[in-house]
Amino acid sequence: MISQTFTVLNPSGFHARPTKVFVQKVGTFPCKVNVIKGEKKVNGKSSLSMLTLGIQQNDEVTLEVDGEQEEQAIKELGALLTYIFEE
């Protein structure tokens, strides 16, 4: 299992559309992905649980990845968290 912390840059935080993009990406990996903010840890494959984290801009979010292709997953998902949501 590997984990790494990222800072979310998207100014509007993490609601419907960014969450959809992120969860769909998680779905392409066979490994287990947990997303942790503060005390709360949720399943990265569930958009509903992701929404309940209420991720805002500048939040520190930790990814915990376990299983096949974990290196690849943490790299790509971390990049998504950091950059793509600057839409």
Added chain:
Amino acid sequence: MTKRLTGIAASPGIAIAKAFRLNNDHYETAPEKVADALIEVERFRKAIEEAKLELEEIKDLTEQRMGAAKAEIFEAHLMLLEDPDYIDAIIEGIEGEGLNAEYKLHEVARSFIEVLSSMDNELLRERASDVRDVTGRIMSRLRGVSYAAISAINEPCILIAEDLTPSDTAQLNLDYVLGFVTEIGSRTSHSAIMARSLEVPAIVGAGAAAVEIKTGTMIIMDAVEGAVLIAPSDEEVESYQARKAAYDQRRVELRKLLDRPTISADGHRVELAANIGSVEDLQKVLANGAEGIGLFRTEFLYMGRNALPSEEEQFQVYKHVLERMDNKPVVIRTLDIGGDKELPYMKLPVESNPFLGLRAVRLCLSKQDLFRTQLRALLRASSYGQLKIMFPMIAVVDELLAAKQLLQEEKEKLVLEGIAVSETIEVGIMIEVPAAALAADFLAKESDFFSIGTNDLIQYTMAADRMNETVSYLYQPCHPAILRLIQMVIQAAAKEGKWVGMCGEMAGDETAIPILLGMGLHEFSMSASSILPARALIKQTSHRDWAGYTEQILSLSSQSQIKQFVEQKTRSDLK
């Protein structure tokens, strides 16, 4: 006695019909032990599959009726039907506890709805209604009833509901549903936005009493004023029928003015433009027949983020606006920050009188890097349309000269870099400080145009903050002091052959329009929805007559006298 409710007029119009109370109580459910958990899981899976098919259909329907963007919400709903923490949790619950699907569905959904509806972020709170919507849909499949029963409506009615879910709104049969009233909601909730795009009258946020309206009760909904009349008298129905006919007729008349120039009854032409605050407003601007953009506030580019926007980012936005406006004039105002608008990341010192402090062009001249970046972005965008650059809060000629100097320097640099810059960019200023109005003759020599910003001009002239309720009575656009300043500005510009616009709220005010027309204002810039009514008003107003009234108006001593005068004359115009 007729009972009366008030709410937010989310989509305008008037409707008179019997109420249809939408019942979405799919949630009341009790735990029951099931004989065979596997069969129960199968039943649940089947409900999910059916819900998916329904949603696919609604998504297609929405796409046809309201476009792909509005249909996106149903993609989110479809995703929920595959969400592991929602669906799998229910299935595991059924298997593990041997309880009925309805109960587990209710329980799991409720926990998510509770968390989401208690969040600080409005956008996230709205997601709770998606979970409610999807849950209601699965629940009704489990119970073998049709969800929401909206499709079963077959006579004219006004829908009454707690809130209309996106899927309710998408399925409305507009042959029968004449409007809707909801207990909760705001102008920006899904149902409100969809009502506006379907052009069906809607009142939202009418309070708990709204859902007590029973199916079959006669109601009048006045979604112009935001009023609901329950069980009205025959006289009231009659009076509203007349109002509705007049309203509908007016809408038809206004639509006819969409692509017409704005010309007074005696053939004097002026320009009606729109104020915008972001690119999202463009759609409305184009749909309402604006002849240009009279004020593009660039603040949004700088706000709600933690660093200054780059030149490239700004360039893309300005270029986009110019291109969408298809060579119609676009007045872009340079950064107007300070006063009540802060940029936390700039860490500006706290001032004891921010409205009299380092704001707008003053700030830009003291932070030249920031200003030069914006000027470069504007200049680069200038070759994509008819750009006019406007500096806010100019008080003295020197400020204008300094700003123009920076603009010139950046222009020369760009030319040296071989970047195309339009040769015909007009450079103007906002007149919003009394000093600028009083010395407009000097400023007119150095500007290509003026735009009068009445919100600030009135506040500074009256020395009264209009947000302060105790002194807001001093916000008087038609006070003689304000009108005299405006007249001075227009006359000073005319002497130099320059044009004058107005981009404050006063430009869309029906009392002020005839006065301003008479004074010779060239351009009126307002919120997009005011454009067609303003065009209709100008069409029946004589420029020559009102020019003749100016002296008389300026001799009246108070706003109330002036308003009364305008009302009298306008009424006689209509005869």
